Amino acid sequence: MRATGMRASVCPHDCPSTCALEVEVLADNRIGRVRGAADNSYTAGVICAKVARYAERAHHPDRLMTPLRRTGPKGSTQFVPISWDEALDRTAEALLAAEHTHGAQSVWPYYYAGTMGMVMRDGINRLTHAKGYSRFFSSICVNPAWSGYMAGTGRLAGADPREISRAADLIVIWGTNAVATQVNVMTHAIRARKERGAKIAVV
Structure with a gap:
């Protein structure tokens, strides 16, 4: 069984602070308290409210764990769960339709890193380059x-x-x-x- 207690970690957000963390690991593959690492001279035991409440977001019963497809008009909040394969297929079909109708530069994936990580972000960069999609220099922040x-x-x-x-x-x-x-x-x-x-x- 995995040992419990406080473990050293680092914030997963795309933020220039790149804060050092102390994360409480619980017995049931869950996390508990999250705080800034006191032994890091930059973080100095301080962490933002967003990351301090990370356990609440990660383990919230309403957290989305699967793709959803809208079944009603926009704003109706009518959605049904779909598989990842179906979600990827629908996305690919929409991108191909836009390319066919308006040209590749009509597709402009606006994204950056957030909590998805640099590997996945750079994968999108390869896609936009290979397909000739519109690109941007950097993000608004x-x-x-x-x-x-x-x-x-x-x-x-x-x-x-x-x-x-x-x-x-x-x-x-x-x-x-x-x-x-x-x-x-x-x-x-x-x-x-x-x-x-x-x-x-x-x-």
Whole structure:
């Protein structure tokens, strides 16, 4: 039987914080408490509310575990479960129909990483390249941050957030609502503000 207790892990979300975690493993292949790793100087025992409640989402009785096909009009919430094979077949048929009617560039898969992982994302990149689908440079959340990096440093490299609390007098946060989505960045930024009076600007 698998041992229970707290285990070291890492957040699965596509977030630049890439937080180190401590996850409680329960006896029935379930997880319990999730908290930021205290021994990691960046995470410093802090984790966002979304990941702190990961067990609730992972084990929720209403979590979707199979594809659904809509049987009523949009907004009717009328769906029936279908198999993964049927879901993939229907998706392929829709893509081929769009290609045949409007050309390959009429298909624009908009996606990024989220919690699906880099391997599956890069698989979609191969599909769009092979089929000649429309593509995009990056996501709506990455582009503003990269623009900020280029404007501020001239390259795609930002400051180590841990340096914020030690040295920064002015903290400029580009393209993110860090209070809601990057609690660890704000932990170090607020420390700099409290301890040294650093100013914070959000673009």
